Amino acid sequence: MKIGLDIMGGDYAPKATVLGAIEARKSLSPDQTLVLIGDEGVAKEILQQSNVSADLFEFVHTTEVIGMGEHPTKAIVQKPNASISVGFKMLKEGQIAAFASAGNTGAMLVGGMFSVKTIPGVVRPAMTTIVPKLKGGLGILLDVGANADCKPDNLLQFGVLGSLLAESVYGIENPRVALMNIGEEEEKGNMLYQATYPVMKDTNMFNFVGNIEGRDLFGDQFDIAVCDGFTGNVILKLAESFYVITLKKGLKDEFFDRFNYEQYGGSPILGLNAPVVVGHGISSPEAIKNMVLLSKNMVESNLIDKIKQAFH
Known part of the structure; x- marks a missing residue:
């Protein structure tokens, strides 16, 4: 299982997101991989400062970010290389099983509906x-x-x-x-x-x-x-x-x-064709960790398949 984490999203990113990823990694099994989407160089620098091996993670490099104040639809369309856009492209193509971000909430909603789309029968996520x-x-x-x-x-x-x-x-x-x-x-x-x-x-x-x-x-x-x-x-x-x-x-x-809020990590967007979790803009490392673990639980529980069956 691969879980995508936008390390550029959130008020304290990328430091808080990478530190949260380090904590989350400790609770994941060897066959579960955390894919860090964002500035690879900065991420590896933070890992080095924390004495954590970069080999524990996968990286997808991008430096473009959708800001908290940007118009969600315009940003998703105009910034295909932004970390949120890249995350949703990977989710759509099945490269990751779930995607989590503490970035722009509107962009996460729009990105989810544009990429993996809503489950047939669900009117609104x-x-x-x-x-x-x-x-x-x-x-x-x-x-x-x-x-x-x-x-x-x-x-x-x-x-x-x-x-x-x-x-x-x-x-x-x-x-x-x-x-x-x-x-x-x-x-x-x-x-x-x-x-x-x-x-x-x-x-x-x-x-x-x-x-x-x-x-x-x-x-x-x-x-x-x-x-x-x-x-x-x-x-x-x-x-x-x-x-x-x-x-x-x-x-x-x-x-x-x-x-x-740190205990719960984030809010699942229910009704999409894949597990997507939105974190609080002020997410701390503890909140990021729990956001990743919630994403993992959504995958392991087969929640999306159960929703599809209910709306079939």
């Missing part, structure tokens, strides 16, 4: 995040930013995608899917959520348990919370601030420690 539960364990929230505007059939599909991720990668049996709303009652919400509830209630594609509210997000009433990408991104950014606030206030708490 979705991005996910992990939500820690108060009593232990985790939940999955999606979409968290890929689709600001949605229709009921999008949210229905997000429920299917989230269920398969929960079962395959996180080992949650018969996961409970809830609709993130402004009230528990069936008729609550805006037009989108009012229209989505009966569609989810009537489906046999997943285990629907009704509406949940924002205050239920860290409780145990659900395993997957479904919402549009606008709502999900607001929730995600708010939740991320909890950990930062506890650090600033000097509070040490096991539950809030689990809000540290």
Whole structure:
């Protein structure tokens, strides 16, 4: 198995990405290879400084980068030699089994849809995040930013995608899917959520348990919370601030420690024809390591094949 890592993506790249690759390598088996896509000379310099042999990795050299502020579609088209573009070309051609980057999120979405494309039947890919539960364990929230505007059939599909991720990668049996709303009652919400509830209630594609509210997000009433990408991104950014606030206030708490994005590595883009993971722009080496290991888990669990079967 070969996993592609964009070492040019992220605010602290390439140092943080290469150091993360070194840590990830320790958890990979001999038949699993990490392919570093980016400036080979700089990468080898960082490896040398860390007393790590370059022979442990494969390299694909490119110095071009898609910046965080660039227009995703234009950048993918106009920069075929950028590390993200090269990574997706390799993924499309089967040279790598998964691709991960902490670079431009929009470029990762567009690149994925242009290259490996969406799985037939999936209307829109979705991005996910992990939500820690108060009593232990985790939940999955999606979409968290890929689709600001949605229709009921999008949210229905997000429920299917989230269920398969929960079962395959996180080992949650018969996961409970809830609709993130402004009230528990069936008729609550805006037009989108009012229209989505009966569609989810009537489906046999997943285990629907009704509406949940924002205050239920860290409780145990659900395993997957479904919402549009606008709502999900607001929730995600708010939740991320909890950990930062506890650090600033000097509070040490096991539950809030689990809000540290570094533990989860990144967000899988579900619905593409290959495993793709997007990391946080501020990813540290620890986050990069976990992003690589999440990519590996997505390959090993045959998640993509399971999604294809579900949408067949």
